[in-house]
Amino acid sequence: MPSAVYIVGRGVISALGDDLSGNRQSLLQSQAGIxxxxxxxxxxxxxxxxxxxxxxxxxxxxxxxxxVTTTRTALLSMIAAKEAFDSFQLPDKLNYRAGFISANTVGGMDKTEDFMKEFAVDTTKGKLHDVIHHDCGAATELVAEKLGITEVVTTISTACSSAANAMIYAARLIRNGYLDWAIAGGTDALSRFTINGFNSLMILDNELCRPFDDTRKGLNLGEGAGYVVLASEKIVAQLAQQPTVKLSGFANANDAFHQTASSPEGRGNFDAMSGALAEAGLQPADIDYINLHGTGTANNDSSEGIAISRLFGKDLPYLSSTKTYTGHTLAACGGIEAIYSTLAIEEGVVFPNLRFQHQMKELEFEPQICLLEGKEIRHVLSNSFGFGGNCTSLIFSKVNE
Amino acid sequence: MNKELYINGIGAISPQKTFDNSVFLEEVLSYSTNKMMCVDPDYSLFFDGRAIRRMSRILKFGIAAAMIAIEDAGKPELDAISTGTGFGCLEDSEIFLRNIVAENEGVVSPTPFIQSTHNTVSGQIALLLKCQKSNNTFSHKGFSFESALLDARLNALDYNVQQNFLVGSSDEVSTASYAIMSRMNIFRKEPCDNLAQLASSGKGVIAGEGAAYVVLGKAATENTYGRFVDVKMISNPKDEATIEKAIHAFLALHELSLKDVDIVISGLCGDESRDTLLKHCNEKVYTEQTIVGFKHLCGEYMTASSFAVWLGAKMLKTQQVPESVVLRNTARTPKTILIHNAYKTSHSLILLKQ
Structure with missing residues (x-):
């Protein structure tokens, strides 16, 4: 078995709150931010x-x-990454080989689209300052520089699976001795570019989204950032307070079916989930809770649900989509949902899939509809699937399980 | 620890005629403008007519470069695909942005939005090959391709069963990016001859673009070009001592010292202010090596280092150092090659061996 990678810090900002405690409170009170x-x-x-x-x-x-001129993508990233950095209680942490592996889908698009209003009419117009941080790497660089992280600084952009893949990359860098610890996750700001893009694909719901409900019509977009601090066993041995959760398994697969749609049987979803189980050395029955990708589109939820049924059979763990609270935060969702997964383990809770009413015809199961407390949650499977066929699953486990 | 990867296939589409693997820079194209764009192969060899009309340039040259590399490697089954792109699919992003403005957020076609996603090239390659394995896209300025290479290196270290990885990058010059970067004074102002550009000292770079892919395998084949050993990214080295220390440490990690390096492929871009550290290294550190340049052939862009890997692989296989790339000749035969690239203040080292 490869050496484990531990969660030793967390930071999150979303519609639910500006930090971990704000997000936790909204989740426990079933307060959506849409x-x-x-x-x-x-x-x-x-x-x-x-x-x-x-x-x-x-x-x-x-x-x-x-x-204040900084892109919103970078601002959200900085707030969450700083919280994660500060929550990591290692003395002189910058004396170790530290990485910042971030993710986003459209970089500084929130500023570029303002620039484009003037530029589209006259290419000599538009404030150049609005486009200097257009590329995906810019937000990551700004934050890494501010935090003082230099050893490996990079950005992954695999659509909605971006943050999950950033965590995998960080974990593999740590396991192979390239890094001692890393902040990993993702960020995305709401933009007209993404709203009009998803709207042109007709996959936005004009009401509150209803993931895994038979009457679902599409997703609601969200924004935010979520990062975990991942560390090696060697680093963990030096911590006064031992971590309670580790990243025990992960897999990156591709659906290889269509640029934007999932295969009906969710073959990439199945490969990602079964690959993560294999990597963790776990059986489907070991999973206590699945934090679904669960966007609320007809296609995603059907493919994801069918793949889950195929892998888990009739003995299903608890399931819910926390996108019912946060909307779909695109490149950030894997990071935000990783943090919610660690909360589920630490506190023995399952957050409900809000607004669920009608079981999907093609599935024999329903998601969890009310808050569960006092449960033993040892292993959580977190799914992130995206355009380009990108499918990634992560498994978070209670330490010593 | 035999974790080195063999370069078993290569494919490059660039402002030079690099798409034909049977030749090696026998003809070098000169440009007198500050922009070099890809020389297109016959795309009907790769895509049907409808697809060609629908696809943006970056999709065409990115996917075709990958297909050339896979074909060259004898079409092995791939265990991972990793792509780097600094700016992603700029042309489609620009079209979609313009449509939003023109229609005041009214009805717009989803096609450019779909194709604008950064992972489109990598996803389309997976789709064409029906490859359901690991698929990653890195978008981080001058480290985009390097991060993808490191992904393959991690695959080699992590999984003994995995055998073949496709790694590459693609970046395009779009109408808007060229106009915007011109306004930012990034490009050469005066007319320039690309072939003389690295020798001349000036302000500004020549805009470039391109895609290059390699198939890396855990086992050598009849077609093996050489070995990819490792990659190191050096963020914003603050001075000469920092970069020198990083170079020595990287070589030492692989039980090498400078004297073992025969050729240095240097990422000089022709802009005085950007080239300072590289020039220092070429003069004071790489004193015994043959120094080779490449950005006079492909231009400057965030993922130009993949062109350097293509060049290095070709030199290892043919044992030739084409006259058109030599900046300083010390008559070393290409056995161990160090690529030292820089994109602005992001430096990277890539080690290739025979």
Missing amino acids: KAITRLNTRYSEMLPAAEVPHTNEALAAMADMP
Whole structure:
């Protein structure tokens, strides 16, 4: 068995709250963060609900201690990564080989699309400052520099599986001795680019999304960032407080079916989940809870559900989609949901799949609909599937299980 | 620890005629503008007519370069695909952004949005090959391709059963990116001859683009070009001592010292301010090596180092160092090659061996 990689720090910002405790509170109170859009300037603000982080860029810049001109993607990243960094209780942590493996889908698009309004009419117009951080790597660089991390700094962009793949990359770098610890996860800010993109594909619900419900019509977009700090056994041995959760298994697979749609049988989803189990040395029956990708689109939930049925049979763990709270935060969702998975293990809870009413015709199961507390949750499977056929599953386990 | 990977197939589409693996820079194209764009192969060999019309340039040259490498390697089954792209699919992003503005967020076609996603090239390769294995896309400035190479290296270290990995990168110059970066004064202002560019000192680079892929295998084949040993990324080295220390440490990790390195492929881009550290290394560190340049052939872009890997692999296999790339000749035969690239302040080292 390869050496384990431990979760030794966490940071998150989403529509549910500005930090871990805010997110935890909303989850336990079944408070969703999906509403009419108020911050982003878009014609769909009243038509398409989304899960915005309820702060202006000015407020986020103050929280992040960064210039107000910084892209929202980088601001969200900084706030969550800093919380993760600060929660990691290792003295002189920058004296070790540290990595920052981040993820996003559209980089600084929130600024580029403002630039494009003028540039589209006249290419000599538009403020250049608005596009200097357009590329995906820019947000990561800004945050890494501010945190003082240099050994391996990179960005993964595999659509909605991005943050999950960032965690895998960090874990493999640690296991193979390239790094001692790393902050890994993802960030994405809501933009007109993504709203219009998903809307053009007709996969946005104009009501609150209903993942795994037979009447589901699509997803709601969200924004945020989520990072875990991953560390080697050697680092963990030096910590005063021992971690309670480890990343025990993971797999990256491809559906190889269609650029944006999942295969009906969810073959990539199946490969990712079964690959993660194999990597962790676990059986399906060992999994106590599945944090679903569960976007609320007809296609995703059907493929994911069918693949789960095939892998788990009739003996299913608890299942829920926390996108019913946060919306689909794209490159950030794997990071945010990793943190929710660790909360489920630590606190013995299963967060409900909100607004569920009708079982899907093609499935023989329902997601968990009310908050469960006082449960023994040893192993959580977290799914992240995306465009380009990208399918990734992670398994988080209670330490000593 | 035999964790080295053999380069068993290569494919490159670039501003030079690199798509034909049977030749090696026998003809070098000169440009008198500050922009070099890919020389297209006959795409009908790779895609049907409808697909060609629908696909953006980066999709065509990215996927075709991968197909050339896979074909060259004898079409092995792939166990992982890793792609780097600094800017992703710029042309489709630009089209979609313009459509949003033009239609005031009204009805817009989803096609450019679908094709704008950074993982489109890697995903399309998986789709064409029906490859359900690990698929990664890295987008991190001058480390995009290097991160993908490191992904393959981790695969080699992690999984004894896995055998063949496709690794490469693609980046395109789009109308908007060229216009914007021109306004940022990134490109050469005066007319320039690309072939003389690295020798001349000036301000600004020549815009470049391209895609290059390699098939890396755990076992050598009849077609093996050489070995890919390891890659090291060095973020913002603050001074000469820092970069020198990193070079020595990287070589030492592989039980090598500078005298073992025959050829240095240097990422000089022709912009004085950007080239300072590389010039220092070429003059003071790589004193005994033959120094080779490549950005006069492909231009400057975030993933140009994949072109350097293509060049290094070709030199290892043919045992030739084409006159058109030599900046300083010390008559060393290409056995151990160190690629030292820099994109702005991101430096990287890639070690290749015969």
